[in-house]
Amino acid sequence: MKHLLLKITALFLLVVSCNSNDLEPAPKAMEIDMSDFFVYTDTSTDIMSKATDSKDKRRNCHTMINLNRLLDENPGLEKKMYxxxxxxxxxxxxxKPSGTPGGGPFGGNEDPDPEPSVPYDGTINIPVVVNIIERFPGEVSDIQIDSQIDILNEDFxxxxxxxxxxxxxFKDLVADYNITFHRADVIRKVSSKNSWGTRDAMKxxxxxxxxxxxxxxxxxIWVCEIGGGILGYAQFPGGPAKTDGVVIGIDYFGETDGDYGDGRTATHEIGHWLNLRHIWxxxxxxxxxxxxxxxxxxGPNYRCPGExxxxGTIDMTMNYMDYVYDKCMYMFTIxxxxxxxxxxxxxxxxxxxxNAY
Structure with missing residues (x-):
């Protein structure tokens, strides 16, 4: 009887051994390097002061200062953005052929979501609600609104x-975002308020x-007088839903006059809304x-600089996420x-x- 049990045990171990040799090793979880990621930025540096200390008006985007404020006001935002x-x-x-080595989220190195991400490669259609707070009826014309939508469709x-x-x-790096914007609604409100600031009161x-x-x-998109020489600001993905979107100064929305009158402030700010940082x-x-x-x-580039x-590298001054004049910014990268x-x-x-994948 003992010999029979030994034979059965040996046969069982042999079968298990053979089957285990046929099994492929479990795929290793993709490791993602997050060691360089940050959310807060030092907005007290000369980078920001350069925007207002010159005799000629320079582009001034308030997005990063707005992000710092939201991080202070929303304790869970940093983790959400991570x-x-x-x-x-x-x-x-x-x-890419393989993932980048490094630590995973919040100190671990396991993929928190083993399910594969399904990409969407078709045209992305984005309805735009234009919220206009103007000092008198018709201050922002329908022509101005339509011109801004046209500019966004050009740029993206x-x-x-x-x-x-x-x-x-840089010419081989130019990207087609394949995003189409269309005017979904225009909501107007007349207000005697001269400046709405940057703390989302207009929202x-x-x-x-x-x-x-x-x-x-x-x-x-909120269009209003912001004040402080600020052309616009945006909210990055992850912020409060009730304030999600971008704010554009009335003088910089659509086709207007001046060096920032070609509607590229909206392109720049929507770049932030699409999770892009400034080029520098x-x-x-x-x-x-x-x-x-x-x-x-x-740091940023201003006006229309040469090379x-x-x-140690040549700046991509023509990128929409720099600070140059509207006519001199004309590309996103792949x-x-x-x-x-x-x-x-x-x-x-x-x-x-x-809508569907």
Missing amino acids: AIEYQTRKFIASK NNANPNTSGAPDN SSKKGGIDATDPAHNLN GDGGCSVDDFVDDTPVSD TTNC GQNLRSRALFASDGYRSSFV
Whole structure:
């Protein structure tokens, strides 16, 4: 009997051994390097002061200062933005032969979501609700509104005519975002208020402004007098839903006059809404904008500069996320497009804008 049991045991071990040899090793979870990620930026540096200390008016975007404020007011926002960045990097890594080595989210190295992300490669249609707070009826004309929508469709479909002048070292990096914007609604309100500031008062009916319209399915743009020489500001993915969208000064919305009258302030701010940082990363040469194909720089460029070199590389001054005049910015990069596309994947923060996968 004992010999029989030994034979049965040996046979069982042999079968298990053979079957285990046939099994492929379990796939290793994708590791994503998050060691360089940051949310707070030092807005007290000369980078910000340069925008107002010159005799000629320079582009002044308030987005990063707004982000710092929201982080202070919302204790969970930093963790939420970390998760969005992790999903973004995982999405980008999935487009490459292998992931990037490093630590995972919040100290671990396991993929928190083993389900694969489903990308969306078709045209993204974004309804735009234009919330206008004007000092008198018709201060912002329908022609001005339509011109802004047309400009956005040019810029996010690589149809800006100035793109043909891209220098040789950047021309192969120009991206077509394949995003179509259309005017969903225009909401107007007359107010005698001369300046709305940057604390989102224009986004609240209780404070005299206009509440956001279904921000999960609409891009809300508030057009009003901001004040302080600020052209506009945006909210990054992850912020409070009730304030999600971008704010544009009346004089910089659509086709108007001046160096910032070609509607590119909206393009720049919507770039932030699509999770893009400023081209120089809002820091020195050791700080990046989290995009592989944009050169490192230590600050913004203004006016229409010629070839500019900083941090040992030639600046991409014509990128929509720099601070140059409207007529001199005309491109997003392939890397920027990939970063923004992650938002519309099945597990992306703005996947609600896509009807089906």
